[in-house]
Amino acid sequence: MEKKLGIYIHIPFCRSRCLYCDFYSATGRDGDMARYEAALRRHIREYSPQLDGYVIDTVYFGGGTPSRFGAPRLIAVLDELKRRGHVSVDAEITLEANPESVEKGEFLRLRRAGFNRVSLGVQSADDKALRGLGRVHSFRDAEIAVETARASGFRNVGVDMMYGLPGQTAGDWSDSLLKAMALGPDHISCYGLKIEEGTPFYIFRDSPFIPDDDRQADMYLYAVDALSRFGYRQYEVSNFARRGAVSRHNMKYWMGEEYIGFGASAHSYIGSVRYASFSDIDRYMDGVESGGGVVETREEIAGFELAAEYLMLRLRTSEGVSEEEYYSIYRCGMKRVLELLASYSERGWAVNRGGRWRFTPEGFLLSNTLIGEILDAHTRERTETVRPWQTAPPDDGQTTLFGRGRAVSARVY
Numbered sequence: 001m002e003k004k005l006g007i008y009i010h011i012p013f014c015r016s017r018c019l020y021c022d023f024y025s026a027t028g029r030d031g032d033m034a035r036y037e038a039a040l041r042r043h044i045r046e047y048s049p050q051l052d053g054y055v056i057d058t059v060y061f062g063g064g065t066p067s068r069f070g071a072p073r074l075i076a077v078l079d080e081l082k083r084r085g086h087v088s089v090d091a092e093i094t095l096e097a098n099p100e101s102v103e104k105g106e107f108l109r110l111r112r113a114g115f116n117r118v119s120l121g122v123q124s125a126d127d128k129a130l131r132g133l134g135r136v137h138s139f140r141d142a143e144i145a146v147e148t149a150r151a152s153g154f155r156n157v158g159v160d161m162m163y164g165l166p167g168q169t170a171g172d173w174s175d176s177l178l179k180a181m182a183l184g185p186d187h188i189s190c191y192g193l194k195i196e197e198g199t200p201f202y203i204f205r206d207s208p209f210i211p212d213d214d215r216q217a218d219m220y221l222y223a224v225d226a227l228s229r230f231g232y233r234q235y236e237v238s239n240f241a242r243r244g245a246v247s248r249h250n251m252k253y254w255m256g257e258e259y260i261g262f263g264a265s266a267h268s269y270i271g272s273v274r275y276a277s278f279s280d281i282d283r284y285m286d287g288v289e290s291g292g293g294v295v296e297t298r299e300e301i302a303g304f305e306l307a308a309e310y311l312m313l314r315l316r317t318s319e320g321v322s323e324e325e326y327y328s329i330y331r332c333g334m335k336r337v338l339e340l341l342a343s344y345s346e347r348g349w350a351v352n353r354g355g356r357w358r359f360t361p362e363g364f365l366l367s368n369t370l371i372g373e374i375l376d377a378h379t380r381e382r383t384e385t386v387r388p389w390q391t392a393p394p395d396d397g398q399t400t401l402f403g404r405g406r407a408v409s410a411r412v413y
């Protein structure tokens, strides 16, 4: 039976650098787009023998600003992938776009070429806040972008929003979120502003104008409540969708499924191996062109780490975790983890529905801390028990705690 695979393609080009951004992106490099397109296509071509046996059911062009790359290049890369791998007819094919780089003719061409989902970086409905973030679009641009996507035939449109912006009050956030919902998107992501070291915003890390953790928490809980009232179901810490609009590609990350990334700083996870390409456009293109490889970091996830990842990733989702499922995959109990989840339920942070444990919105809010505690309990249990991690896997042909029932065979390009 063919296995499913997600493909991520990183397009790093941006018009300018947003002041809070710590993603890998390149500005002032538009002259390299043709070379980058050729490198992506060659990378896909040379990797393609390893796509045998897989059905590609999601493709995600992320960035950077993929819409800036232009329809002809995006379509050429997608076509290369379709020629070299088995992209299913109902694959979810997503384009990340920024409102200032959305153009009707381009979107029509992309839709006709098979793109069927757009994720727009809107971030705020307040133009002053957008300028403060270093964004180069207005909220009116976002409204036009959504209208353009719809008019071009995109039935699945998502918007990204940010809360906890400098000087933002609870009322401002409510206003932004309601205006975002009024655009009628199928999917909304809400991210709290994080001040990362190395970004221009870092100098404001202690500023009283940045909403503190308590105020950010209130904004988050407001969003969960408001979105659910308008029909957006929370399916992950920061992600909300109308019926049928859950991002299938992003769910792969949280469900521990396999995906391959192409492009600078793209990540892959296949055959229990996780690796990332150079976070440098020149090193990536040189690596592809010279045949010298593009992998910057590589780690093998096996046995105990796989079980820890199951807990860490699935607890981010509304699917949550179950003892039965955990045992069926890893052939081991998780008594300490269950005790901890039961203690969280007494504090309103977790619930058990039909044998599955998941966080409540209050639990999601604390999820970094709670998942840290759960992983500590999981590690303690490992040292207290008979060390099943070190015994031979049962020879029943099923998935075991030593992997997903197949040898680690991924060749890393």
Ligand code: SF4
Pocket (backbone or CB within 6 Å): 013, 014, 015, 016, 017, 018, 021, 022, 023, 024, 025, 063, 064, 065, 098, 121
């Ligand atoms: S558009 Fe996105 S990737 Fe580019 S600088 Fe802004 S936040 Fe970063």
